Amino acid sequence: xxxxxxxxxxxxxxxxxxxxxxxxxxxxxxxxxxxxxxxxxxxxxxxxxxxxxxxxxxxxxxxxxxxxxxxxxxxxxxxxxxxxxxxxxxxxxxxxxxxxxxxxxxxxxxxxxxxxxxxxxxxxxxxxxxxxxxxxxxxxxxxxxxxxxxxxxxxxxxxxxxxxxxxxxxxxxxxxxxxxxxxxxxxxxxxxxxxxxxxxxxxxxxxxxxxxxxxxxxxxxxxxxxxxxxxxxxxxxxxxxxxxxxxxx
Ligand SMILES: [Zn+2]
Numbered sequence: 001x002x003x004x005x006x007x008x009x010x011x012x013x014x015x016x017x018x019x020x021x022x023x024x025x026x027x028x029x030x031x032x033x034x035x036x037x038x039x040x041x042x043x044x045x046x047x048x049x050x051x052x053x054x055x056x057x058x059x060x061x062x063x064x065x066x067x068x069x070x071x072x073x074x075x076x077x078x079x080x081x082x083x084x085x086x087x088x089x090x091x092x093x094x095x096x097x098x099x100x101x102x103x104x105x106x107x108x109x110x111x112x113x114x115x116x117x118x119x120x121x122x123x124x125x126x127x128x129x130x131x132x133x134x135x136x137x138x139x140x141x142x143x144x145x146x147x148x149x150x151x152x153x154x155x156x157x158x159x160x161x162x163x164x165x166x167x168x169x170x171x172x173x174x175x176x177x178x179x180x181x182x183x184x185x186x187x188x189x190x191x192x193x194x195x196x197x198x199x200x201x202x203x204x205x206x207x208x209x210x211x212x213x214x215x216x217x218x219x220x221x222x223x224x225x226x227x228x229x230x231x232x233x234x235x236x237x238x239x240x241x242x243x244x245x246x247x248x249x
Contacts, residue, residue, distance in 0.1 A: 028110025039243030068102035093138030114157030185213030
């Protein structure tokens, strides 16, 4: 009897482990189904044109760079959950190493995670081999943090720190199967010192981009959590939709 229970429990654990990889994302998508300002799922791969160019009028993709942060990332995740909007988090390898539980929380919240180097260096200033090793190491540190919840996690997205790349480095990223993601609506939250000025910056950029854009903010930064609430309210009031991406082979 005890043996049967142990066997049943093990089988249940195996089944859970087998389906857990897709689960948080599927759960988040299901939970937000029917939310009026949820946009579409945009399919991209390494051969796609730049993400910005695929967006329709009044459509945005939210992205957050440089985390995870020990407290602010989780605050950001609760806001995103409350609003039911998807985002992509481009994580620094050193921060993923320091705060692995926060990496798992992002994953468990159903958001996509991409690489963003180990220490946020200007990669073209390194030797080519050093730069590619840094890209790989940054991704490995994220994979290590996620191993407990998704041992099969594979990176699909990469963003160069400062968008600073070379044709050779971009080719390396592509050949590694990573889609390079830029942004054309930065909130410049490293520069602005009030939530309002961050929101104004994003809205100005979106207006200049025919009212669409890949929005760039930083969850570790001081004013960004306050700014995101104002920004989401403003975007929703203006009829924008928040789309998600999926990576195809
Ligand atoms: Zn960055």
